[in-house]
Amino acid sequence: MSELSGTPRSGVIHDLGYRHFDGVREGTPAIARTLFVTGVRHAYGLGRSGKSKVMPFLLLAMSLLPAAIVVGVVVLTGLDSLPVSYADYTNQTQLLVSLFAAAQAPVLFSRDLRHRSIVLYLARPLSAPVFALMRWLSLAVSMLVFTLVPTLLLFAGALLAGLDKSDQLTSVGKAIALQVLLAAMVAGIAGLISSVSLRRGFAVVGSVMALIVLTGVVTVVQNIAYYEGDSESGSVATGLASPWSLHNGLANAWDAGVDTPAAVGAAWVPAYVIVALLLVAGCLLGLVARFRKVGSR
């Protein structure tokens, strides 16, 4: 066979005489791309069993239903603006968005570590940091899709109902930009928690604590600081503590139609942006460190 394949291969333990693959071997970028696509599909249960499709699509349907109702109301009653802004719609459905992240992050981050199939991934020419980043990217993109679908439904409804195009376009653009930031933050937090605690139930409770309980605490403290403590800056500063209050604060400062207890002034915007970016960067560093450590074992 060696005259067919050209150069005789070295390092072969046992040559059965099968034809060798001598096409182009794709490197890390192709593996990373495939990993990303598979990750997004798995986050929605596509290519997995029927039972694992139930949860993501149930949550997606629940977050689409109010949007469909709002569009119906706008079309039928001929309102001249949407009763809820795009950014505020994401905020109103935050329980569903947080639950989606908490439920699906263990699918992407825990299973490979729990069953040790991570060693099979890392046996390929793909480094642990790239693996971690691709997993994060696929969760972040799935989150973005999750928030984007209802937003686009609202937008389509608004255009079909004949609302002002340029107004709607500006506010949907703002909402989408905020959703990108939100998806990056939430995916980072939920991913980091799921990669540290490998039992699914435990990871879910941890993510819920970080996303829902913490946001609840922040909202309560913000309200108390503003209404009872008469401290506007205290209220705004507390908003730095959770991803949802960062999203809402930025939306408020950017005039995207979200109410926060105290209005976020222009001076606070850099602080909010920097904290949000630091949060994403911190989660990514944590993920990379975690997968490096697990991969080297």
Added chain:
Amino acid sequence: MMNATIAKLALQALLGRRRFYVLLAFPVLLIGLVALVTALTDGDAAYGVLPNLGYPLVLPLVAILAASSVLGPEVDDGSIVYLLSKPVNRYGVAASKWVVALGATLVAGALPILVAALITGDSTRALALFVASTVAGTAYAALFLAISAVTRHAVIASLMFVLIWESLLGNLFSGIAWLSIGQWGLRVGHAISAELPDPANLPYAVIASLVVTVVGVWFAGDRLRSFSLRGED
């Protein structure tokens, strides 16, 4: 019915390693927050934390964590077959695990609510809230135990019940109070202090909580009786 060995093992699973710290984090968070707000403003402002955060969120989360850690890990990794292969009444297994989950819910969920409410002053209100959380915690523990025995996605399913059904939809439709464990607890508490809301009638709330508790534990036992092993999905 009770089996002391199974209860002891469930308690060890509950207090083992990191789970204990998460369970501990809830009371510390709640009491710390209430004490901080009381110190900065006054007791009545701080009391707002409890009906908005402590009772509807922290109490059910503690119950979910407790109920799913006494049964969930065993169902998850399949080691429950070793327990089920022993000649022990399955209803006894469910009841023993429920007692442990209930104890954890009361110690880490209801008791901190009582302490936090006492910090804000007005001991009648605090007692009413404690009774409400005891009633709700009892029913929650049984319901979430039953859910853990049915599905591997027990935590998410329980969370959806609490966050979407009771909180999100419960705030929109007042009729959901008739089918919401948290509201039944509040109704029982209302009998002690009128500061708690009055969403349903008292005999109904008491009977419904009892029914959910008994049926939940019985159903968990029944699921364990006809347990079938499944692979990872």
